[in-house]
Amino acid sequence: MSPFVLSIMVVGITSISCWLYRWWNPRCKGKLPPGSMGWPLLGETLEFFAPNTTFDVSSFVRKRMERHGPIFRTSLVGRPIVVSTDPELNYFVFQQEGQMFQSWYPDTFTEIFGRQNVGSLHGFMYKYLKNMVLSLFGPESLKKMLPEVEGTVLKQLHQWSSRDMVELKDATASMIFNLTAKKLISHEAENSSENLRENFVAFIKGLISFPLDIPGTAYHECLQGRKRAMKMLKNMLQDRRMKPRKHNQDFFDYVLEELSKEGTVLTEGIALDLMFVLLFASFETTSLALTLAVKYLTDYPLVLQTLTEEHKAILRRRENMDSGLTWKEYKSMTFTFQFISETVRLANIVPGIFRKALRDINFKGYMIPAGWGVMVCPPAVHLNPDKYENPLDFNPWRWKGGEINGASKHFMAFGGGMRFCVGADFSKVQMAVFLHCLVTKYRWNAIKGGNILRTPGLQFPDGFHVQLSERSSGVESSP
Numbered sequence: 001m002s003p004f005v006l007s008i009m010v011v012g013i014t015s016i017s018c019w020l021y022r023w024w025n026p027r028c029k030g031k032l033p034p035g036s037m038g039w040p041l042l043g044e045t046l047e048f049f050a051p052n053t054t055f056d057v058s059s060f061v062r063k064r065m066e067r068h069g070p071i072f073r074t075s076l077v078g079r080p081i082v083v084s085t086d087p088e089l090n091y092f093v094f095q096q097e098g099q100m101f102q103s104w105y106p107d108t109f110t111e112i113f114g115r116q117n118v119g120s121l122h123g124f125m126y127k128y129l130k131n132m133v134l135s136l137f138g139p140e141s142l143k144k145m146l147p148e149v150e151g152t153v154l155k156q157l158h159q160w161s162s163r164d165m166v167e168l169k170d171a172t173a174s175m176i177f178n179l180t181a182k183k184l185i186s187h188e189a190e191n192s193s194e195n196l197r198e199n200f201v202a203f204i205k206g207l208i209s210f211p212l213d214i215p216g217t218a219y220h221e222c223l224q225g226r227k228r229a230m231k232m233l234k235n236m237l238q239d240r241r242m243k244p245r246k247h248n249q250d251f252f253d254y255v256l257e258e259l260s261k262e263g264t265v266l267t268e269g270i271a272l273d274l275m276f277v278l279l280f281a282s283f284e285t286t287s288l289a290l291t292l293a294v295k296y297l298t299d300y301p302l303v304l305q306t307l308t309e310e311h312k313a314i315l316r317r318r319e320n321m322d323s324g325l326t327w328k329e330y331k332s333m334t335f336t337f338q339f340i341s342e343t344v345r346l347a348n349i350v351p352g353i354f355r356k357a358l359r360d361i362n363f364k365g366y367m368i369p370a371g372w373g374v375m376v377c378p379p380a381v382h383l384n385p386d387k388y389e390n391p392l393d394f395n396p397w398r399w400k401g402g403e404i405n406g407a408s409k410h411f412m413a414f415g416g417g418m419r420f421c422v423g424a425d426f427s428k429v430q431m432a433v434f435l436h437c438l439v440t441k442y443r444w445n446a447i448k449g450g451n452i453l454r455t456p457g458l459q460f461p462d463g464f465h466v467q468l469s470e471r472s473s474g475v476e477s478s479p
Contacts (some may be wrong), residue, residue, distance in 0.1 A: 026080060029360055030367030033082055035064065035073035043075025052454040055346055055392055057380050060456070061085065065380065071366055077211055081373040082366075083352075085380030087387075087409040089363055093355050093374055094412075104356035104373060128265060129274055130422055132258070136183065136251055137426045143327045145183070149430060150325050152179050153437045160468050165447050167463040168294055173197075173287035176430060180282040184251040184275060185236055199229035200280060226276070233272050251275065278423070285349050286427045290434055291464050293343045296394055297439075298446050298466075303339065303396060308439040310335045315440060325436060336432050338399040344413040346394060348379040351456040353412070378412045444468045 026032065038044035044060070052058045057065070061083065064072045070086040084090055093101050135141070156175045160166040177197045181187040187196060211219050240252050255271045258264055297304045314329050315321055352375040361368040368374060383391040387410045388398065414421035421427075438444075449462040 026369070028367050028369050030362060031365060032369075033071045033073045033366045034068040035083075037073070037075045037080065041078050043078065045076050048074075048076055049455060052456065053452065055348075055383075055452065057085075057377075057383055058351070058454060058456050061377055061380055070380075071364065076373075076375075079373050080369075081375050082357075082368050083375045083377055085377045085384075086364075087381055087384070090376045090381060090412065091409045092363065093376055097355065100358055100361055101355040101374065102358055103354070105354045129270070132251075132254060133274075133278065133422045135254065137423055139425060142425055142429050146327060146330065146429065146433070147324050149179065149433045150437065153434050154441075157437055157442055157468065158470075161442060161470050163467075165465050165467050167449070167465050169287055169291040169460050169463055172290045172434070173283050176283040176286050177279065179430075180279060182250075184278060185233070186250045186252070187236070196229065196232055196279075199225045199232065200284075201225070229279075230272060230276060233275055234268075237268065237272065251278075281421075282423055282426065286430055288349055288458050288460075289340075289344055289347050289427070290431055291460060292347050292452075292458070293339070293431065293435065294438070294444070294466070295446075295450050295464055296339075296343060298444070298450075300394060303394070304439070306335055306396075307339055307435065311436050311440050314436070325433060330429065330432060333432055333436070335396065336435060337428070338396040339435070340428060340431050341399050341411070341413075342394060342396040345382045345388075345411065346392075347413070347458055348382055348454075349458050350378055350413075351454070352377055376412070381410055381412060384410065441471055442468050443471055 026037065036044065038047075048058075048060050050058075050060065056062065064074070064083070065085055070084070071089060072083055074081050074083055084093065097103065152175060156171070160171060174197065177200070178188070181196065213220050213223060237252060237255070241256060244256060245253055252275075255266070255275075258266045259268065259271070297307065310333060314325075314332065317329075355374045355376070357368045357370055357372050357374060359370045361370075382388070385391050414424040414427075444466045447465040447467055449460060450464040451460070451462055453459045453461045
């Protein structure tokens with residue numbers, strides 16, 4: 001071997017060794033949290049996406065908590081990440097948004113949801129969009145929407161009861177999507193030649209998958225589903241622009257009104273990305289939670305009996321048994337809200353909430369370098385045995401007398417801080433109304449499915465198939 005070739009090999013090996021050393025030992029002005037950066041570029045991504053068949057914290061997080069403690073470092077999809085299962089750090093991250101941290105997601109997530117999606121916007125722009133959403137889904141709007149939600153639920157339950165079997169996850173997702181799409185963009189599936197929801201289904205299948213964008217992969221299908229859905233939304237917006245309405249009736253009307261204002265900060269791209277995220281978030285997470293809720297009612301007869309008694313009492317207090325649900329009745333559903341809180345605590349639909357450090361931050365002796373991502377891990381918080389006795393047990397009574405609204409250090413199913421989910425109240429209304437109609441007017445039997453898979457998000461790989469039948473009266477208490 002010539003001296004020249006040997007010199008090239010030595011330089012190459014030395015360079016690679018130095019690069020590997022820097023990857024495995026990132027530079028830091030203080031003490032990094034313990035952990036491993038995994039393989040170069042790939043990091044520990046494959047293990048993060050490995051499926052988990054239990055309700056417990058994923059094995060990825062559990063192993064590292066046992067080895068390193070509640071705060072550790074890793075690398076996911078090529079980015080250095082500090083993972084926090086520590087309630088104090090989680091609270092600190094949410095409270096310091098805009099000062100020390102800002103909302104951030106890995107590039108692969110940004111590609112999926114759009115580079116101008118609401119999760120990637122900050123400061124004034126985020127508050128501006130949040131206020132737009134609240135104009136449609138805030139408390140005052142929800143009061144007016146309540147009869148429509150109840151009417152939609154009753155119609156769907158009646159249709160399902162005529163079938164031999166219904167797959168609950170898909171059925172509730174379709175119901176909620178159609179209701180939300182009607183409120184947002186006046187889209188009615190039965191009158192449309194194109195299936196908007198079908199594109200979201202393709203999108204969801206690859207949402208939490210390994211980010212490999214080649215034909216045949218779930219991630220590629222996810223991006224294609226988004227592309228088709230965005231094209232449909234853009235065409236709808238253009239059609240609406242050609243045929244404006246005199247009075248604002250849906251979100252597109254508000255968007256067009258804002259776009260027409262002189263000096264507006266809203267762009268068509270931002271509006272379409274926002275619409276996409278709202279349609280996704282409104283039906284996928286709520287339908288998963290509802291499916292899990294019905295499974296719990298099926299598996300826990302005492303919970304079903306207690307919930308049914310609460311809703312029977314609502315009916316008995318009415319002067320007219322056939323009158324619709326009122327806002328006062330909705331707000332009186334104490335055990336229902338306990339039941340919903342316990343369901344979403346165990347559902348842990350969101351495996352991680354991401355932020356980025358804006359500067360070097362020292363916390364509990366560890367340094368979080370500027371530019372690093374921070375992943376707050378809600379499942380580890382919700383399944384913390386120091387806070388929740390027997391955390392894997394389903395027990396709605398654990399919420400009795402406690403705080404069941406908003407977010408706290410120990411409950412972050414809807415996020416936290418200034419980015420607390422603006423659709424949380426809308427989701428609770430849909431779940432509560434659905435449960436009210438279900439337990440007062442129907443009984444059901446589980447037929448098949450119902451097993452849970454986390455990859456790392458919640459899934460029902462075989463669905464949850466049930467058979468519904470109408471009650472002879474609204475006072476029975478068994479399913």
